[in-house]
Amino acid sequence: MRLFIAALFSICAFAQPRNAILIITDAEGVAGVCRQQQVEQGNAEMQRLLTGEINAAVRGFLKAGAPQVVVWDGHGGSWTLSAQTIHDDARLITGSPGPKMLLDSGRFAAIAFVGQHARANRERAVMAHSYSSLGIQKLTMNGAEVGEIETRAALAGAFNVPVIFLSGDRAAAEDLHAIVPEAEVAIVKEGLSYYSCESMSAAGAQALIEKQAEAAWRKLARIKPYRVDGPVTIEMELTTRSTPSPDAVPGEGVERIGPRTLRYRGKDFLEAWTRWSGR
Numbered sequence: 001m002r003l004f005i006a007a008l009f010s011i012c013a014f015a016q017p018r019n020a021i022l023i024i025t026d027a028e029g030v031a032g033v034c035r036q037q038q039v040e041q042g043n044a045e046m047q048r049l050l051t052g053e054i055n056a057a058v059r060g061f062l063k064a065g066a067p068q069v070v071v072w073d074g075h076g077g078s079w080t081l082s083a084q085t086i087h088d089d090a091r092l093i094t095g096s097p098g099p100k101m102l103l104d105s106g107r108f109a110a111i112a113f114v115g116q117h118a119r120a121n122r123e124r125a126v127m128a129h130s131y132s133s134l135g136i137q138k139l140t141m142n143g144a145e146v147g148e149i150e151t152r153a154a155l156a157g158a159f160n161v162p163v164i165f166l167s168g169d170r171a172a173a174e175d176l177h178a179i180v181p182e183a184e185v186a187i188v189k190e191g192l193s194y195y196s197c198e199s200m201s202a203a204g205a206q207a208l209i210e211k212q213a214e215a216a217w218r219k220l221a222r223i224k225p226y227r228v229d230g231p232v233t234i235e236m237e238l239t240t241r242s243t244p245s246p247d248a249v250p251g252e253g254v255e256r257i258g259p260r261t262l263r264y265r266g267k268d269f270l271e272a273w274t275r276w277s278g279r
């Protein structure tokens with residue numbers, strides 16, 4: 001049986017070549033999006049602006065020769081994108097793709113971020129937060145503050161998959177360049193403060209994104225995966241409104257190090273990540 005499963009697995013791996021790109025989408029890093037109201041569920045303007053940027057990235061990747069582009073609707077519970085308006089030749093993932101984001105499937109050669117914001121506690125960064133502005137005050141990995149960019153880059157890196165492209169505000173681009181200097185970026189706006197920005201036009205941003213996405217796929221072989229060596233510690237400081245009960249019993253590899261702070265340890269990134277994302 002075990003042999004049969006191993007054989008089946010290798011056939012599946014063969015049938016699915018590692019040549020697709022996964023675009024992780026968000027809203028706070030989209031050109032023209034600077035206010036809380038714009039990122040709330042069902043905001044039609046944001047949906048149009050974000051979809052325009054995603055489709056520009058899809059065009060760039062396809063033009064450079066990417067065989068398949070898969071888009072994950074990653075903002076606010078996956079209610080933002082529609083198969084009616086996504087690029088004709090892209091595929092769309094709605095809902096949660098799980099803690100490993102399908103990166104363990106062996107299907108993806110690269111990941112990209114579109115509409116991405118910087119990590120929490122960054123200055124001059126539009127709506128900068130780490131996963132949840134309501135729930136998480138601060139997230140660190142091995143002592144350094146991180147957000148979605150760093151942790152998802154590390155997740156992809158654990159499967160040897162590089163981040164090749166990001167579009168968002170300048171702070172988000174800087175966050176990615178700090179860990180993946182070779183990645184291509186499209187800086188579509190400058191954060192003036194948390195809720196104000198100076199932005200490119202939608203058309204200007206889309207043209208830039210298409211060009212940079214194309215350049216990113218062309219240099220894919222020269223972009224290194226971001227690998228975080230073990231052991232790994234992830235610490236999460238919750239917001240006051242998310243203060244856990246003092247009676248809550250932390251799971252294996254998890255300890256409470258303050259009234260609102262939890263520490264997740266792992267022998268490697270994946271173990272710490274699995275414990276954190278399973279919280």
Ligand SMILES: [Zn+2]
Binds near residue numbers: 117131148
């Ligand atoms: Zn986000």
